Amino acid sequence: MDWDKLRIFHAVADAGSLTHAGDILHLSQSAVSRQVRSLEESLNTTLFHRHARGLILTEQGELLFDATRAMSKRLDTAAARIRDSEEEVFGELRVTTTTGFGSLWLAPRLPALYEKYPDLKIDLMLEERVLDLPMREADVAIRMKEPSQADLIRKRLMSVRMLLYASREYLERHGTPETIEEIGAHRLICQNPNSTQVGAGANLVQHLMTYDVHSTLTVNNYFGVLQAVINHLGIGVLPDYLLQDFPNLVRVLPDVQSIEVPVFLAYPEELRHSKRISAFRDFVQDEIISYRKQMKDQELN
Numbered sequence: 001m002d003w004d005k006l007r008i009f010h011a012v013a014d015a016g017s018l019t020h021a022g023d024i025l026h027l028s029q030s031a032v033s034r035q036v037r038s039l040e041e042s043l044n045t046t047l048f049h050r051h052a053r054g055l056i057l058t059e060q061g062e063l064l065f066d067a068t069r070a071m072s073k074r075l076d077t078a079a080a081r082i083r084d085s086e087e088e089v090f091g092e093l094r095v096t097t098t099t100g101f102g103s104l105w106l107a108p109r110l111p112a113l114y115e116k117y118p119d120l121k122i123d124l125m126l127e128e129r130v131l132d133l134p135m136r137e138a139d140v141a142i143r144m145k146e147p148s149q150a151d152l153i154r155k156r157l158m159s160v161r162m163l164l165y166a167s168r169e170y171l172e173r174h175g176t177p178e179t180i181e182e183i184g185a186h187r188l189i190c191q192n193p194n195s196t197q198v199g200a201g202a203n204l205v206q207h208l209m210t211y212d213v214h215s216t217l218t219v220n221n222y223f224g225v226l227q228a229v230i231n232h233l234g235i236g237v238l239p240d241y242l243l244q245d246f247p248n249l250v251r252v253l254p255d256v257q258s259i260e261v262p263v264f265l266a267y268p269e270e271l272r273h274s275k276r277i278s279a280f281r282d283f284v285q286d287e288i289i290s291y292r293k294q295m296k297d298q299e300l301n
């Protein structure tokens with residue numbers, strides 16, 4: 001098959017429109033249409049259903065799009081490795097992690113990384129869905145469980161526990177529960193049970209709800225839970241890594257906590273020698289070491 005025709009087909013399938021694909025490729029709509037039609041004739045099949053709202057892939061088109069998508073990701077990897085042969089750390093690095101960890105722990109620390117590598121471009125993808133690293137949906141991931149794919153390099157960074165927190169103002173107005181049985185007299189703020197989340201956090205919430213909690217606020221991520229807690233709405237279930245950056249949070253019921261949740265950094269084997277990956281990995285490890293030291297100092301004080 002003609003590589004140029006495959007490139008044009010991929011752009012059309014990705015954009016869902018001949019016009020949009022033409023804009024991306026800097027070609028006229030008629031030129032794009034001719035190339036797609038020529039590819040369909042060479043394969044003796046129909047790749048798109050055409051209708052007023054755009055183009056929909058046929059079953060054969062889906063098969064070809066899967067192949068061109070894999071090819072595109074491999075080419076991106078090759079280009080990245082070529083760029084990484086330079087001495088400087090530059091270019092785009094796609095980092096995926098959970099909404100809570102990414103927005104509350106990682107993003108506030110990124111200025112230190114940019115200060116050291118000003119030409120680096122981070123694409124931070126925050127979502128609970130686990131992106132496929134071998135298929136290059138992202139370059140590097142920080143996740144709350146060990147990755148299952150065998151062809152990934154992984155490193156355990158730290159452990160996290162879910163704890164109970166409230167603001168000082170809330171506790172002054174509503175009192176501090178001394179036993180877990182008293183949690184029912186307070187508003188509980190937690191992740192929505194139906195949202196994707198770490199199992200340890202969900203199990204802790206389920207345990208707390210057995211104590212006849214009358215008022216709750218559920219949110220689909222920890223950022224929303226934190227905002228409600230620091231605005232004095234109730235007692236929240238939050239990860240322990242927040243205590244360092246939000247010193248006004250007060251831990252409630254210190255004996256109540258989830259099991260440990262391991263935090264792993266992972267990236268594809270083929271990016272082992274990437275300077276951007278190395279720079280990001282070393283940055284995260286240094287920040288973890290600093291975080292652990294500060295937490296230990298807080299415990300001693």
